[in-house]
Amino acid sequence: MSEDVLKNSQSLKICHLYPEVLNLYGDRGNIKCLSQRLAWRGIDCTVDQCHLGEKKDLSQYDIFFIGGGQDFEQEVLLADLKSGKGDEIKSAIADGKVFLCICGGYQMMGHYYETHDGVKCEFLGAVDFYTKGGDTRMIGNYAFECGVESGGSTIVGFENHSGKTYLGKDVSPLGTVLAGFGNNGEDHTEGIRYKNVFGTYSHGPVLPKNPAFADTLIKTALERKYGSSLLEPLSDKFEKAAHEKILQQVLSHTTSGD
Amino acid sequence: MHKKHSKIRIFLSVAACRFTRFALRVLHRGGTTLPGRSAMFFDKTILEVVSRDMEIIVVTGTNGKTTTCSMLRHALASAKINVLSNLSGANLLTGITAEFTANASLLGHPKKHYAIVECDEGALRKVVPYLNPKCIVVTNLFRDQLDRYGEVMHTHDVIAKGIKLVPKTKLVLNADDSLTASLGENVPNPVEYYGINVPYGKQEMGEISDAKYCIHCGTEYKYNYHTYAHLGDFYCPKCGYKRQTPSIAVTAIDKIGAHGSVVTSSINGKETSLHVGLPALYNVYNALAAVTAFDAAGFNKKYILRSLSQETSSFGRMETFNYKNTDMQMILVKNPAGCNQSISYMTSLGEDYTGVFCLNDKTADGHDISWIWDADHEFVAEDPHCKHIFVWGTRSEDMQLRLKYAGVPEEMITRVETPQELIDACADAGRPTFILPNYTSMIELRAVLGEATGKKEFWKEQA
Ligand SMILES: [Zn+2]
Numbered sequence: 274m275s276e277d278v279l280k281n282s283q284s285l286k287i288c289h290l291y292p293e294v295l296n297l298y299g300d301r302g303n304i305k306c307l308s309q310r311l312a313w314r315g316i317d318c319t320v321d322q323c324h325l326g327e328k329k330d331l332s333q334y335d336i337f338f339i340g341g342g343q344d345f346e347q348e349v350l351l352a353d354l355k356s357g358k359g360d361e362i363k364s365a366i367a368d369g370k371v372f373l374c375i376c377g378g379y380q381m382m383g384h385y386y387e388t389h390d391g392v393k394c395e396f397l398g399a400v401d402f403y404t405k406g407g408d409t410r411m412i413g414n415y416a417f418e419c420g421v422e423s424g425g426s427t428i429v430g431f432e433n434h435s436g437k438t439y440l441g442k443d444v445s446p447l448g449t450v451l452a453g454f455g456n457n458g459e460d461h462t463e464g465i466r467y468k469n470v471f472g473t474y475s476h477g478p479v480l481p482k483n484p485a486f487a488d489t490l491i492k493t494a495l496e497r498k499y500g501s502s503l504l505e506p507l508s509d510k511f512e513k514a515a516h517e518k519i520l521q522q523v524l525s526h527t528t529s530g531d
Numbered sequence: 532m533h534k535k536h537s538k539i540r541i542f543l544s545v546a547a548c549r550f551t552r553f554a555l556r557v558l559h560r561g562g563t564t565l566p567g568r569s570a571m572f573f574d575k576t577i578l579e580v581v582s583r584d585m586e587i588i589v590v591t592g593t594n595g596k597t598t599t600c601s602m603l604r605h606a607l608a609s610a611k612i613n614v615l616s617n618l619s620g621a622n623l624l625t626g627i628t629a630e631f632t633a634n635a636s637l638l639g640h641p642k643k644h645y646a647i648v649e650c651d652e653g654a655l656r657k658v659v660p661y662l663n664p665k666c667i668v669v670t671n672l673f674r675d676q677l678d679r680y681g682e683v684m685h686t687h688d689v690i691a692k693g694i695k696l697v698p699k700t701k702l703v704l705n706a707d708d709s710l711t712a713s714l715g716e717n718v719p720n721p722v723e724y725y726g727i728n729v730p731y732g733k734q735e736m737g738e739i740s741d742a743k744y745c746i747h748c749g750t751e752y753k754y755n756y757h758t759y760a761h762l763g764d765f766y767c768p769k770c771g772y773k774r775q776t777p778s779i780a781v782t783a784i785d786k787i788g789a790h791g792s793v794v795t796s797s798i799n800g801k802e803t804s805l806h807v808g809l810p811a812l813y814n815v816y817n818a819l820a821a822v823t824a825f826d827a828a829g830f831n832k833k834y835i836l837r838s839l840s841q842e843t844s845s846f847g848r849m850e851t852f853n854y855k856n857t858d859m860q861m862i863l864v865k866n867p868a869g870c871n872q873s874i875s876y877m878t879s880l881g882e883d884y885t886g887v888f889c890l891n892d893k894t895a896d897g898h899d900i901s902w903i904w905d906a907d908h909e910f911v912a913e914d915p916h917c918k919h920i921f922v923w924g925t926r927s928e929d930m931q932l933r934l935k936y937a938g939v940p941e942e943m944i945t946r947v948e949t950p951q952e953l954i955d956a957c958a959d960a961g962r963p964t965f966i967l968p969n970y971t972s973m974i975e976l977r978a979v980l981g982e983a984t985g986k987k988e989f990w991k992e993q994a
Binding site for chain 1: 740743744749751891892893894898899901902903904905925926928929931932933935936941
């Protein structure tokens with residue numbers, strides 16, 4: 274079969290988990306970015322939403338996206354996870370499906386969130402890490418370098434969290450902080466990479482300005498599904514301009530002024 | 532006079548404020564922070580002195596503060612009432628302090644009796660204990676400038692804290708906004724609600740809602756009808772929290788036009804036709820807020836009902852400039868809800884235009900610009916009347932990227948480096964131009980456009 278025929282038959286299914294709750298800080302731009310970059314390469318893509326209380330066969334999807342939400346709404350979501358969806362998510366992870374989890378959605382993958390006054394809020398526990406409430410808000414543009422297993426590219430984004438995340442022994446960070454806080458502001462780690470789960474604090478949204486990272490997710494999903502993944506390069510002129518602009522600013526510790 | 536305010540401190544405070552303000556103006560700078568800081572340097576709580584015994588209306592909320600204040604100001608002017616008011620850029624404690632202090636005698640006595648104060652949501656609790664306002668208006672709550680306030684619930688809570696400090700102040704609240712309306716629950720304050728009693732627009736909520744779940748029990752709201760964004764006749768099917776019946780309401784929408792609206796209103800049971808001289812539905816809400824506050828503060832409604840029809844666009848808010856024979860309308864846009872409203876206005880007019888999006892990420896704008904991805908720029912991309920787009924600002928690279936993913940072809944987007952380059956390019960294109968800037972980019976652009984077209988700088992406008 275020639276390369277062209279093979280490519281035209283390829284398709285990916287994306288599932289946006291809890292879009293009505295975890296949909297802040299422009300994070301829906303990530304879905305837009307994935308589906309556009311697939312469309313520009315002639316790869317079929319469908320995007321479904323899976324809402325609170327909704328029953329869906331999660332095994333049919335290749336990429337899952339979970340965004341960040343308001344604290345107030347996170348409680349609603351935990352109840353839904355416990356009613357069975359959580360187990361389906363865990364088996365999708367075991368199956369090597371690609372997950373992109375941002376901020377609140379990222380924290381949710383860990384064991385628990387411990388508040389200031391020692392109250393533990395049980396989370397999904399799909400990946401070995403936990404988060405503790407901190408005193409200061411870690412906020413601002415930041416940059417980190419992905420590990421080679423996650424593509425090795427440099428990522429710029431906007432972090433805004435007070436929770437400090439600490440990784441278990443067998444979990445790798447998504448990358449190393451170049452400037453900013455990252456997971457906890459202490460150990461220079463940012464995010465997680467476990468199987469094909471990519472967790473990060475980066476809003477922005479993270480994918481449009483970091484096209485190499487977006488393509489890493491796409492490649493990982495295609496490889497899992499088809500065993501190969503040759504992605505046509507895109508021009509990425511605007512993408513690179515936005516990336517470079519904020520990277521220079523972050524690395525030189527400057528802002529746009531008052 | 533309180534013991535803590537010595538006469539000499541008050542004198543120094545007023546003098547310092549006036550001097551720095553004068554000096555800044557001589558230097559052609561419109562700064563508002565420095566005069567307030569110098570006043571507070573000599574007397575930290577000078578605001579309490581220089582606003583003593585005044586009758587004050589405070590307006591806060593995410594969108595519509597400036598317009599509502601301007602409607603109130605014009606109504607009072609038409610009643611020949613001399614009123615003190617601050618500018619939109621000076622709505623924090625320092626700016627408000629500067630305005631009141633500069634308008635007091637050297638002994639600290641206020642020279643005017645009435646004031647209309649625009650107040651930032653986060654600053655409300657710092658300001659109201661000193662001002663002791665007659666009434667506080669909360670226009671609406673949307674997600675805005677995230678990195679400064681955290682989340683919309685946080686904004687809600689800090690406003691509630693401010694209200695708690697003034698239990699006698701009358702509250703004027705938007706009944707159609709579940710977040711705002713809840714501020715009137717379980718408080719000793721008298722409350723007046725305003726709202727729109729009829730549906731408007733597509734009866735579906737966009738993908739993004741800033742208040743989808745009941746503030747009390749977390750259940751998803753149901754709606755009898757929508758007006759815009761998360762506003763409408765909401766109710767919680769579980770705990771029963773629902774929209775209050777407003778005392779001042781729109782009962783029929785006769786016309787929402789590009790240059791103004793005509794609606795039928797019910798004011799305390801009496802039906803009246805209401806003309807609002809500003810386009811778009813959100814200005815109908817602003818008009819309702821202004822009428823309700825005017826009434827709540829004890830003024831005769833006839834003045835505001837008349838002056839609303841003469842309302843024209845103010846500073847940066849649908850203000851039109853004519854530069855080299857090209858009409859350029861500037862619409863300030865700071866958050867997804869406001870942006871969507873402006874886009875729907877621009878795309879509804881049915882004529883060819885040039886679109887301009889200006890995006891800065893300075894402190895007053897918020898360093899986080901991710902909200903542009905929550906606004907529906909897709910509607911611009913789909914609009915055949917949009918012939919070209921220019922982008923400018925410290926984050927113009929992000930803006931053009933957003934537009935690309937909205938579906939605008941790259942070659943239809945031009946990024947420019949300076950405001951002068953921007954307005955010249957728009958004039959060369961020769962089409963009517965709609966400029967959607969965020970806060971500091973609006974200020975910068977306004978200065979250049981004002982200069983080029985002979986309009987006054989903003990701090991001179993109220994003089
Ligand atoms: Zn409820």
